[in-house]
Amino acid sequence: MLLFLLRRIGAGIALVWVAATLVFFLTTLTGSDPARRILGPQAGPDEIAAKTRELGLDRPVLERYWDWFTSALRGDLGASWFTNQPVSRLVADALPVSLSLVLAAIVLTAAVSIVLGVVAAVRGGWLDSLLQGVSIVAFAVPNFLIGMVLALVFAVQLGIFPALGYTPFGEDPGRWLASITLPAVALAIGAIATVATQTRGSMIDVLQQDYVRTLRSRGLPTRSVLLKHALRNAAPASLTVLSLQFIALISGAVVIEKVFGLNGLGERATAAAGQGDVPLVLGIVVLAVVVVVAVNLLLDLALGWLNPKVRLA
Amino acid sequence: MRRSLVAATAASALLLTAACGGSSDGATGSGGGSTDDLTLAAITPPASFAIGEMASSGPEDHYYQAVYDKLLNLDADGQPVPNLVTEWSYDETGTRLSLTLRDDVTFTDGAAFDAEAVKANLELAKTKTGEAGSALRAVESVEVVDATHADIVLSRPDPSLPQALARSTGYMASPDALGNADLSTNPVGSGPYVLDQDATTPGSTYAYTRNEDYWNAEEYPYDSLEIRFLDDTTATLNGLRSGEIDGIAVSTSDGVSGAEQAGLDVTTYTSGGIEGLYLWDRDGALVPALGDVRVRQAINHAMDRETIVDVVKGGLGQPTVQMFGPSSPAYDESLEGTYEYDVEKAEELMAEAGYADGFTMSMPDASPVAPDEQAALTEALAAIDITVTFEPITGDQYVGSIIGGQWPVNWFNLTTGSPFEMIGLALTQQSPFNPFKTADPELDELIARAGSATGDEQEAALQELNAFLVEQAWFAPWVAGEVGYVTGEGIGVEPVQGVSVPPLANIGPSSS
Numbered sequence: 001m002l003l004f005l006l007r008r009i010g011a012g013i014a015l016v017w018v019a020a021t022l023v024f025f026l027t028t029l030t031g032s033d034p035a036r037r038i039l040g041p042q043a044g045p046d047e048i049a050a051k052t053r054e055l056g057l058d059r060p061v062l063e064r065y066w067d068w069f070t071s072a073l074r075g076d077l078g079a080s081w082f083t084n085q086p087v088s089r090l091v092a093d094a095l096p097v098s099l100s101l102v103l104a105a106i107v108l109t110a111a112v113s114i115v116l117g118v119v120a121a122v123r124g125g126w127l128d129s130l131l132q133g134v135s136i137v138a139f140a141v142p143n144f145l146i147g148m149v150l151a152l153v154f155a156v157q158l159g160i161f162p163a164l165g166y167t168p169f170g171e172d173p174g175r176w177l178a179s180i181t182l183p184a185v186a187l188a189i190g191a192i193a194t195v196a197t198q199t200r201g202s203m204i205d206v207l208q209q210d211y212v213r214t215l216r217s218r219g220l221p222t223r224s225v226l227l228k229h230a231l232r233n234a235a236p237a238s239l240t241v242l243s244l245q246f247i248a249l250i251s252g253a254v255v256i257e258k259v260f261g262l263n264g265l266g267e268r269a270t271a272a273a274g275q276g277d278v279p280l281v282l283g284i285v286v287l288a289v290v291v292v293v294a295v296n297l298l299l300d301l302a303l304g305w306l307n308p309k310v311r312l313a
Numbered sequence: 314m315r316r317s318l319v320a321a322t323a324a325s326a327l328l329l330t331a332a333c334g335g336s337s338d339g340a341t342g343s344g345g346g347s348t349d350d351l352t353l354a355a356i357t358p359p360a361s362f363a364i365g366e367m368a369s370s371g372p373e374d375h376y377y378q379a380v381y382d383k384l385l386n387l388d389a390d391g392q393p394v395p396n397l398v399t400e401w402s403y404d405e406t407g408t409r410l411s412l413t414l415r416d417d418v419t420f421t422d423g424a425a426f427d428a429e430a431v432k433a434n435l436e437l438a439k440t441k442t443g444e445a446g447s448a449l450r451a452v453e454s455v456e457v458v459d460a461t462h463a464d465i466v467l468s469r470p471d472p473s474l475p476q477a478l479a480r481s482t483g484y485m486a487s488p489d490a491l492g493n494a495d496l497s498t499n500p501v502g503s504g505p506y507v508l509d510q511d512a513t514t515p516g517s518t519y520a521y522t523r524n525e526d527y528w529n530a531e532e533y534p535y536d537s538l539e540i541r542f543l544d545d546t547t548a549t550l551n552g553l554r555s556g557e558i559d560g561i562a563v564s565t566s567d568g569v570s571g572a573e574q575a576g577l578d579v580t581t582y583t584s585g586g587i588e589g590l591y592l593w594d595r596d597g598a599l600v601p602a603l604g605d606v607r608v609r610q611a612i613n614h615a616m617d618r619e620t621i622v623d624v625v626k627g628g629l630g631q632p633t634v635q636m637f638g639p640s641s642p643a644y645d646e647s648l649e650g651t652y653e654y655d656v657e658k659a660e661e662l663m664a665e666a667g668y669a670d671g672f673t674m675s676m677p678d679a680s681p682v683a684p685d686e687q688a689a690l691t692e693a694l695a696a697i698d699i700t701v702t703f704e705p706i707t708g709d710q711y712v713g714s715i716i717g718g719q720w721p722v723n724w725f726n727l728t729t730g731s732p733f734e735m736i737g738l739a740l741t742q743q744s745p746f747n748p749f750k751t752a753d754p755e756l757d758e759l760i761a762r763a764g765s766a767t768g769d770e771q772e773a774a775l776q777e778l779n780a781f782l783v784e785q786a787w788f789a790p791w792v793a794g795e796v797g798y799v800t801g802e803g804i805g806v807e808p809v810q811g812v813s814v815p816p817l818a819n820i821g822p823s824s825s
Binding site (some may be wrong): 033034036037038039045048050051054080082083084089090093094113148151152155156159162163164165185222258259260261263268269 | 360366497515542543544545547548552555557709710714716745
């Protein structure tokens with residue numbers, strides 16, 4: 001188990017390095033002129049040259065890469081070209097916003113989709129058809145549209161939730177929850193549709209297995225058959241879909257963060273990429289890859305816990 | 314699996330709590346004319362608070378104006394008026410600007426505002442690469458006469474300096490903080506507010522509290538100020554409608570119409586920008602045809618400015634043939650009739666110049682940012698058989714390629730604060746936006762005359778210069794741009810003509 005863990009962590013570190021390196025060289029290929037962007041259209045050529053030197057962009061690409069890489073190893077991700085803030089602080093400020101949003105969405109997804117999936121599988125009939133129909137619609141409607149409607153109805157019209165902005169948990173837990181509720185719901189709806197359908201499918205499969213019939217014939221209560229035996233066997237498939245959804249939610253959060261004016265990682269990433277703020281883009285990429293690697297690792301551990309057979313692989 | 318059900322129940326309960334919690338304190342706004350707090354939005358975060366590094370005047374102004382006081386302010390017409398500087402005058406050669414300073418101002422670190430502080434700030438800004446560095450290019454030194462008098466010594470006459478001192482060039486930081494490595498993120502000024510670092514999330518939300526010792530506090534009625542970086546129109550409009558945001562500047566017709574449709578108050582005013590076709594290649598280096606003034610005039614006649622403003626700009630802006638906006642002293646109403654929309658006349662001029670069959674030229678593809686504008690100019694040029702091939706280019710290469718002399722003509726929007734800024738940027742041989750270094754002795758003479766004259770004489774010289782540019786068709790502008798400021802309930806704004814974002818002091822409780 002320890003070896004398995006170490007292997008996964010090693011692979012994760014390699015992945016972070018590969019992704020960061022790729023992005024670094026991709027940003028050098030854009031042919032953009034950060035000095036011009038920072039100084040604006042009215043700066044003269046001398047000023048542009050001076051700023052370019054200041055940013056170190058007059059040096060060879062490999063030298064710049066080596067500098068960035070060695071500093072990053074020491075934990076120094078540099079400073080944003082546009083706001084002069086340390087990248088580590090900018091991402092550290094944005095991470096809780098995105099994580100709150102994505103975690104709330106994933107908790108919501110897990111809770112709602114398992115209940116819906118199990119109910120649909122067990123009850124069947126019109127309830128099942130309804131769930132399937134609603135799933136298709138929920139899956140098809142883009143989450144930003146759902147977000148816009150939610151904001152318009154619950155924030156602008158009814159004033160129940162704030163329309164934009166994020167309140168840190170430490171400042172006021174109630175307002176924290178209020179500030180992420182609408183975005184989390186908007187983000188979760190598509191994921192709920194996917195995971196609920198998956199749960200329903202694997203529950204139906206499991207319920208048709210011989211051992212379930214055997215358990216039932218031995219007189220075990222339905223509740224115990226369903227929750228203790230069937231769901232546990234149906235769960236790995238749902239969990240895998242859920243973890244994939246988690247990664248999808250991180251990217252889905254980019255748009256949702258914009259709609260609700262949350263300055264999370266997605267919002268930062270799009271702004272930085274648009275401006276050509278290379279240090280910030282790299283910082284966000286590194287962090288995002290670390291999060292994805294960590295989630296995959298946790299998933300592997302969870303799958304191993306649910307199904308001992310996986311641990312051998 | 315019982316655990317997950319418990320977790321699910323807990324999560325649902327939590328979300329319900331959130332919904333209830335939200336109803337009581339979720340959506341709070343300042344609204345209703347209260348002066349407790351003001352929350353503004355800006356479409357960019359501040360680049361740097363360091364002197365000389367602050368971004369060009371525009372959406373970032375409020376971040377800076379909150380902490381830094383300026384030497385001069387601008388009145389509603391965009392003319393300089395006293396602020397930290399109470400009086401100013403040029404000597405007869407126009408190379409020495411004498412300033413008289415307030416004597417009752419201190420910076421928030423206790424340092425006094427005096428002539429030494431002015432000297433330290435301006436001389437530092439001059440060495441930097443920001444807007445201030447360009448504006449101070451003619452400054453040789455700043456001489457301290459006494460505590461409340463300073464002289465700015467210039468290497469050549471620069472009548473645009475007072476304008477610059479009323480914009481980002483005029484920000485004054487504490488002389489004791491100028492050497493601080495963290496001035497870019499930790500400003501120390503003498504402005505109406507102080508940046509509250511603890512409540513600020515860099516790159517996202519900037520919180521300010523009142524500077525209790527500010528000398529002109531009645532101009533700033535709010536006890537606290539928050540400026541949020543928001544670059545999404547939907548989020549901003551939602552925030553304005555729910556009262557979480559009190560104001561934001563919008564620069565596009567879509568933004569203005571979106572806000573109007575949402576039932577918000579929009580105040581429009583001239584931005585100082587002149588948009589249209591900039592005919593750089595007046596010497597015919599890349600496209601010989603453009604060396605003929607008749608061809609350039611034909612291009613001007615081929616443009617249906619009224620329709621372009623109505624359709625493309627959504628009515629936002631004033632059709633114009635001049636490079637100086639309606640609030641500029643160089644503007645001359647009578648020039649507007651020079652190029653009526655007249656394709657026949659344009660065709661005649663083309664034929665006279667020997668281009669009856671037109672010609673072909675290349676332009677940078679501006680369609681990613683200005684698709685409708687590009688369609689309009691393509692159509693106008695096609696009407697006189699000028700074929701344009703558009704070459705792809707990224708947004709941040711656009712300006713650099715213009716300055717590098719890559720294009721004979723292109724769509725552009727140049728924003729300037731004063732006629733002298735326009736002259737410096739586009740009309741001299743050293744100007745960045747005169748990529749082919751076109752020169753004309755008549756123009757140079759007019760520039761020199763405008764620079765050395767004062768008062769009515771200066772205005773007359775500027776208008777003559779303007780008339781020269783229109784007749785010689787150095788440009789083919791189509792609109793003097795307008796922008797808008799959107800305000801939420803209970804908030805009013807007084808714009809400054811030619812300034813894209815109204816000063817912080819001009820945003821307050823609405824009088825109605």
